[in-house]
Amino acid sequence: MDGISINLAQQADPKGAPSTLRIYGNDTYQTKFRRSRPIDAPRARYTGFKNETITLRSGTIRREGALALTCDIVFERDVAVTLRDGTTIYADIFRPTGDEKVPAIVAWSPYGKQVGGMSLDDVPHRVGVPLSATSGLEKFQGPDPAYWVAQGYAILHPDTRGAYASEGNVTFWGRQLAEDGYDFIEWAAQQSWSSGKLALSGNSWLAVSQWYIAAERPPHLAAIAPWEGLADPFRDMVNRGGIPNLASTEAVIATCMAGNTFVEDMPQMAIDHPTINEYWEDKVARLDRITVPAYVVSSYSNPVHTRGTLAGFRSIRSKDKWLRIHNTFESPDYYNPENVRDFRKFLDYYLKGDKNDWQAIPRVRLSILDPGHEDTVNRPVEEWPVPGYPVEKFYLHADQTLSNEPTTTSSNLSYETETENSRITFTHAFEKKSEVVGYINLHLWVEAIGSDDMDLLVLAEKRDKDGNVLPNAAGEASSTTGLLRVSHRALDPDLSTELEPRLTHKKEELLSPGQIVRVEIGLWPTALRFHPGEQLVLTVQAAPKAPTKLDLGFGVAKIPVPARGGTFKPGEKVEIIELGGGIDSQPEFVNAQRVETPASRNKGTHVFHLGGEYESVLLVPLAEVS
Structure with missing residues (x-):
């Protein structure tokens, strides 16, 4: 050569x-x-x-x-x-x-x-x-x-x-x-x-x-x-x-x-x-x-x-x-x-x-994803994050709905982490045409049974009125995600905001048996338009382990x-x-040099506490549009 x-x-x-x-x-x-x-x-x-x-x-x-x-x-x-x-x-x-x-x-x-x-x-x-x-x-x-x-x-x-x-x-x-x-x-x-x-x-x-x-x-x-x-x-x-x-x-x-x-x-x-x-x-x-x-x-x-x-x-x-x-x-x-x-x-x-x-x-041009309809591309706006989208609160209810109304009744939902159905979904159907633009934050009260930690994946996505996934222009589900290892839940109070929690990642705080803790899981930014009847679906699940032989x-x-x-x-x-x-x-x-992904912290049961003193809520930048 x-x-x-x-x-x-x-x-x-x-x-x-x-x-x-x-x-x-x-x-x-x-x-x-x-x-x-x-x-x-x-x-x-x-x-x-x-x-x-x-x-x-x-x-x-x-x-x-x-x-x-x-x-x-x-x-x-x-x-x-x-x-x-x-x-x-x-x-x-x-x-x-x-x-x-x-x-x-x-x-x-x-x-x-x-x-x-x-x-x-x-x-x-x-x-x-x-x-x-x-x-x-x-x-x-x-x-x-x-x-x-x-x-x-x-x-x-x-x-x-x-x-x-x-x-x-x-x-x-x-x-x-x-x-x-x-x-x-x-x-x-x-x-x-x-x-x-x-x-x-x-x-x-x-x-x-x-x-x-x-x-x-x-x-x-x-x-x-x-x-x-x-x-x-x-x-x-x-x-x-x-x-x-x-x-x-x-x-x-x-x-x-x-x-x-x-x-x-x-x-x-x-x-x-x-x-x-x-x-x-x-x-x-x-x-x-x-x-x-x-x-x-x-x-x-x-x-x-x-x-x-x-x-x-x-x-x-x-x-x-x-x-x-x-x-x-x-x-x-x-x-x-x-x-x-x-x-x-x-x-x-x-x-x-x-x-x-x-x-x-324009200093900022953005797209609004509207799967099932037509995306808006190159919309000029003043800045990012986009001003004018008030924070809407969607409370997680035991009937697996997302509601603007909190409940005073405490309850919980759970799944077994080592099953194929280790997830829970919550749904909100929009009555009016609306847009979600920016960063999303989920507040959860969680408990682990049979483990001292939890690895969680959160998914927020747009679906049609029948709950079917709507692919975007890139051919993928119109969604945004958040991840959290619960032992890494500590927040930086100086850098965290209402919609963007900033994890310090300085130390691990493992869970004790019976301990219920509040966590914030920040989802990456998105811009989604919802038409009447279309659904915002929130999924909370055990995060899968990603193999390193990819x-x-x-x-x-x-x-x-x-x-x-x-x-x-x-x-x-x-x-x-x-x-x-x-x-x-x-x-x-x-390939022999590849390192293995460490074992998942998920085992036993994940419990999610809702309502009353355990107010679990999804914070969303949302505005109704004409």
């Missing part, structure tokens, strides 16, 4: 793993690492290492059926970048021809800068993004060079620390990633082709990284555009509500990343440190340090990104910030031509100084690329290689 060699036996050897990580306030924090999946594993889909500069010609393609280039593109491959600690990472650069200095957009992730371990082809129907909509030169969930170079931008694809041929070890978010991003941006700003103005863009990991890098305040970072990305891995992903959920993180490490060295073992750190400590504090994005212009995009349906994206928008101190909440999935929204043009107007304003009408765009199937699709690299003319006979591997082609040690 042109200077990059791999020894699989050495890769599987656990010896030599680093033991410390730079976090804020500690340069040598004790941290677990594991061996990365090797870059010559079939599902890593590595195109090889080759330092070269070529011109990709207008009209050529990366693969048959993909979007053709509309201009010549200078493609600099495997460009070395030295970080402050001497580590070398490698980047691909796509930029316009000629001598004009141009702004640049950075796509920051460890998923590979050409093809890599993740591709839309791995997902059924490419999640609604047609092959013809992108060129195939784009990084997974990043900006497409075929479009952006034609608009006068450079696109930068770094393989971040430890990814593929880059030196060092892959780290999850926090100080090390933030400082690396700072160094890369400042390096790029000094290149001969650079105008000195850079932006960050992309979905998921590419979005998450932006909160951390922007908080370091690199002088040449002119704007960010986080398109759905968490801001607190402990609360948003691996330990939401205090319940360990390592499935998605394990799947990302095993099936989405590859490198020559090691990767930070965040799942093991979640096992070793199940409450908030300095390691997890390092992973909380320092949002209040961000002041650059921001174009923030969210949805209500992402099980990892929704809360953090909206928290990011609310908490950053940027004077110029915009929020758009869509009604589909992140990838089709990101590549939707109308949204790309909208985003381009933002970048043209802040990176090129164009005097367009961007400042007239394989998302990334790296399996066979992606054709020209063997010589670059692009080719449509119909031209060139040697094509296919990158990708079978579902079982993972090196054995990769």
Whole structure:
């Protein structure tokens, strides 16, 4: 592979793993690492290492059926970048021809800068993004060079620390990633082709990284555009509500990343440190340090990104910030031509100084989900959370209804946790057309029989008048969820609000036999419209244990690329290689390193006390609409 060699036996050897990580306030924090999946594993889909500069010609393609280039593109491959600690990472650069200095957009992730371990082809129907909509030169969930170079931008694809041929070890978010991003941006700003103005863009990991890098305040970072990305891995992903959920993180490490060295073992750190400590504090994005212009995009349906994206928008101190909440999935929204043009107007304003009408765009645009009818998209509002939605109280009654009227009679409902029917539902049918917009909070009085803890999942969803689930535009149930391990029930009184309880996660408070405690379970934000007769259904259930053997199937699709690299003319006979591997082609040690999700705290009986002194109530931001 042109200077990059791999020894699989050495890769599987656990010896030599680093033991410390730079976090804020500690340069040598004790941290677990594991061996990365090797870059010559079939599902890593590595195109090889080759330092070269070529011109990709207008009209050529990366693969048959993909979007053709509309201009010549200078493609600099495997460009070395030295970080402050001497580590070398490698980047691909796509930029316009000629001598004009141009702004640049950075796509920051460890998923590979050409093809890599993740591709839309791995997902059924490419999640609604047609092959013809992108060129195939784009990084997974990043900006497409075929479009952006034609608009006068450079696109930068770094393989971040430890990814593929880059030196060092892959780290999850926090100080090390933030400082690396700072160094890369400042390096790029000094290149001969650079105008000195850079932006960050992309979905998921590419979005998450932006909160951390922007908080370091690199002088040449002119704007960010986080398109759905968490801001607190402990609360948003691996330990939401205090319940360990390592499935998605394990799947990302095993099936989405590859490198020559090691990767930070965040799942093991979640096992070793199940409450908030300095390691997890390092992973909380320092949002209040961000002041650059921001174009923030969210949805209500992402099980990892929704809360953090909206928290990011609310908490950053940027004077110029915009929020758009869509009604589909992140990838089709990101590549939707109308949204790309909208985003381009933002970048043209802040990176090129164009005097367009961007400042007239509403600061907040949201969607109202209305499954069974028609969603409202891009409704302009004053701010988020949206003002004007009074808090409605729905009391939980023993007849499993939600009522605006409390009851003075005490009662209880229960289920056995180890049965298929370990849940209770409560229903409210609307008499008038109404909207629920914002954050929801459930106050419950709970008791465990046969256990000293409870793992609870709460679901609020819209159903039709007959109680049938109504899928939204993304094809999913129109719902929002909340999670809580009852021993993590302690609230931060300074940060908690009526609709948003903030858990401290500093310690566990186990239950005693017969003890009844009040808990608050915050549900992630949503926006749902209800028509007369339609139902709001609240489900309280034993949270299921998420297995860590999840394989998302990334790296399996066979992606054709020209063997010589670059692009080719449509119909031209060139040697094509296919990158990708079978579902079982993972090196054995990769899956052997996965950690098991800790045992559920659920056993025995969950009892929920209602009425009288045990006022269990659902707080909902709700308004009647015409």
